[in-house]
Amino acid sequence: MRRRRIGEFELIARYFAPLAKSFPGAGGLLxxxxxxxxxxxxxxxxxxxxxxxxxxxxxxxxxxxxxxxxxxxxxxxxxxxxxxxxxxxxxxxxxxxxxxxxxxxxxxxxxxxxxxxxxxxxxxxxxxxxxxxxxxxxxxxxxxHERGLTRGGARAGDRLFVTGTIGDGALGLLAARGRISSSALEKRYRLPQPRSGLGPRLVGVASAVADVSDGLLADAGHIAEASRLAVRIERERVPLSAAARRFVAAEPVLWANVLGGGDDYELVIAVSPRKQAALLAAARAAKVKVTAIGTFTRGKGVELTIAGRPVRAPRKGYVHF
The missing domain is CATH 3.30.1330.10 (PurM-like, N-terminal domain)
Known part of the structure; x- marks a missing residue:
């Protein structure tokens, strides 16, 4: 029987994390x-x-x-x-x-x-x-000094926020390949907009942060896993651009691309309720929109809900192997 090839994160944990164990700044490669x-x-x-x-x-x-x-x-x-x-x-x-x-x-x-x-x-x-x-x-x-943000600091009860809009990168790849027609989405795929103006303002405000490169569900899940928590995401709260909303309404199967396609390069942010006002102030100063889309809880994994009911998540995110 052919052995299953391990995935990216299992490979890192098994072979490379031990090599970084003696260096605290590596954070266990999490x-x-x-x-x-x-x-x-x-x-x-x-x-x-x-x-x-x-x-x-x-x-x-x-x-x-x-x-x-x-x-x-x-x-x-x-x-x-x-x-x-x-x-x-x-x-x-x-x-x-x-x-x-x-x-x-x-x-x-x-x-x-x-x-x-x-x-x-x-x-x-x-x-x-x-x-x-x-x-x-x-x-x-x-x-x-010693205030850098990682994925591992979220706490149960923290709210999950996301910057900008989600799904434009994945739908933009479809546009670049001629699957759909949208110059706005195609530009989002070809030319990411890193949130460099907001990131430094999150120091002392956010509990944990990750960027959305592999997909919203995957990258929120990375925070949850590194923080040893579960995260619940409310699909109706996920912010969409006008172009993305139009395509998803016409073809709901594209929700899989929106939630799991990656290439958005937005930030997913865990923040305690008492620091939510500080987050909103930081976002205003950076001129970046942020939206509350979920909550971190005790447990494990990523739960997606629609109108409060758990649903089976589409693909969780991009995988390299």
Whole structure:
């Protein structure tokens, strides 16, 4: 009998978490960021992300958009850690067919986002590969000493909030592939909007935070699992853009994509009821909409409800293996 191949998180827990056990800033590899002591006042938040042509972006994507996505998915994780970005490193694995024209467009995309997010390139590596184009970014942010945000701090009774709207990334991928027609959704998939202005304002306010990269149910579930809790999500409260609402109303099966498709790069935030007002104030200051969509409770797992009744969740989220 063929053995089942383990999934991403089981692989990390079994083989890589033991290697990080002696470093407290790794947090047991339960969150996407690492926290490194910097000085008496601040820690460094460090995050590495890899995007691959044909997996994380379309194989024929414009180089400016490849650059933006590679950088912004890292910035989204820094925001979830409460970090204010300041530098990054770039590892670029170019297929043998690369051209200088493509590189010039890629560099323009990086330059535009450096200005937008106040971040600067500090080093990296460039190689050729017989495989697809692969871009790896390691981003660095600053956070007050020992106050970085992780997935593991939620408590029973905390409310679950989410920024922006959910499902635009997954539906935008369908638009990019010609399955549906929506320029607004397609733009959301191709050009994520990390919540870099809100992330640092969540320090001292949020109990736990994750970014929505794998899907709303999956990433809220990551907070619940790291915090040893259950989370209940009310589907009717999940905020949708006008475009997403229109497509889901016409084709309800698309709820599976909305809740489990990923690529939104919004933040899911656990916050105690007594700090809810502070969260709303932080969101207003950052000019970011936040919506309460659920509650953390004692127990285990993710429960989805419609009109108060538990329902079987569609796919939980994107899986790499």
């Amino acid at each position: 969150s996407d960021n690492a926290f490194l002591p910097s000085d008496a006042r601040r820690d460094l938040v460090v995050k590495t992300d890899t995007v691959v042509a044909g997996v994380h972006f379309l194989a024929d994507e414009k180089p400016e958009l490849v650059a933006a996505k590679a950088l912004r998915v890292c910035l989204s994780d820094l925001a979830a850690g409460g970090g204010e970005p300041f530098a990054y490193q770039l590892s670029l694995s170019l297929p043998t067919s690369w051209s200088e024209r493509w590189i010039a467009g890629f560099a323009r995309g990086l330059a535009a986002d450096q200005r937008r997010y106040g971040i600067v390139l500090s080093g990296g590596d460039t190689v050729t590969t017989p495989g697809p184009l692969t871009v790896t970014v390691t981003a660095f942010g600053r956070v007050p």
